[in-house]
Amino acid sequence: MIGRSLISVSVQTExxxxxxxxxxLAKLGGGAVSNFIGYVRGEGGxxxxxxxxxxxxTEKALTRLAEEAADRWSLLGVSLVHRVGxxxxxxxxxxxxxxxxxxxxxxxxCAFLIDRLKTDAPFWKKEIFSDVEDKWVxxxxxxxxxxxxxx
Amino acid sequence: MTLQIxxxxxxxxxxxxxxxxxxxxxxxxxxxxxxxxxxxxxNGHAEAFANPARIRVAADQNFVELGxxxxxxxxxxxFPPVTGG
Numbered sequence: 001m002i003g004r005s006l007i008s009v010s011v012q013t014e015x016x017x018x019x020x021x022x023x024x025l026a027k028l029g030g031g032a033v034s035n036f037i038g039y040v041r042g043e044g045g046x047x048x049x050x051x052x053x054x055x056x057x058t059e060k061a062l063t064r065l066a067e068e069a070a071d072r073w074s075l076l077g078v079s080l081v082h083r084v085g086x087x088x089x090x091x092x093x094x095x096x097x098x099x100x101x102x103x104x105x106x107x108x109x110c111a112f113l114i115d116r117l118k119t120d121a122p123f124w125k126k127e128i129f130s131d132v133e134d135k136w137v138x139x140x141x142x143x144x145x146x147x148x149x150x151x
Numbered sequence: 152m153t154l155q156i157x158x159x160x161x162x163x164x165x166x167x168x169x170x171x172x173x174x175x176x177x178x179x180x181x182x183x184x185x186x187x188x189x190x191x192x193x194n195g196h197a198e199a200f201a202n203p204a205r206i207r208v209a210a211d212q213n214f215v216e217l218g219x220x221x222x223x224x225x226x227x228x229x230f231p232p233v234t235g236g
Binding site for chain 1: 157159160161209212214226228230231232233234235236
């Protein structure tokens with residue numbers, strides 16, 4: 001359905017508002033909007049994450065993922081928002097939202113997009129702790145396996 | 152040939168820079184060859200590229216393998232496996 005899907009991609013330091021992001025998707029006339037939000041998880045003395053990205057490439061990679069989802073499922077729209085910079089515990093990091101006529105396309109495309117976003121978009125997380133040295137997050141085997149399930 | 156080289160995350164920290172222009176010798180054909188050349192630039196570069204298996208690469212903003220040819224490419228970025236989402 002490429003060409004007929006509304007695709008919106010944003011990489012930003014500012015927080016995002018779920019309702020405001022969902023509204024344009026809800027107005028597309030389908031019966032289903034699905035969404036996923038990732039938050040900074042507070043555990044092990046973590047106080048914040050520092051998100052770095054490759055500015056020239058990020059939006060291109062996210063748009064490509066959204067187009068792939070729109071090619072694979074019958075989607076009316078896709079919205080991807082990813083924050084960068086310093087994010088404290090509990091902060092919203094990423095939003096994936098999808099709109100379709102029927103729920104299955106929106107739900108499956110949403111799961112696909114967050115799985116693939118973790119392995120196919122140029123973002124890097126650094127963990128900031130209160131008492132020990134900062135640490136770059138390592139890629140998780142589970143994330144690679146989750147991505148492969150969609151191939 | 153002059154290439155714009157970018158570094159991200161711990162590759163950036165180890166090389167001590169986010170980007171640099173590098174004059175690439177004629178006999179360098181692939182990303183792997185380029186990495187070998189970059190390791191000669193400083194101790195930090197040598198440290199960053201000590202284990203190329205830990206490095207991921209984009210050529211003109213597209214992910215590529217270490218064996219990819221660099222002919223016709225103007226920007227190459229080196230970074231760890233991505234961890235967004």
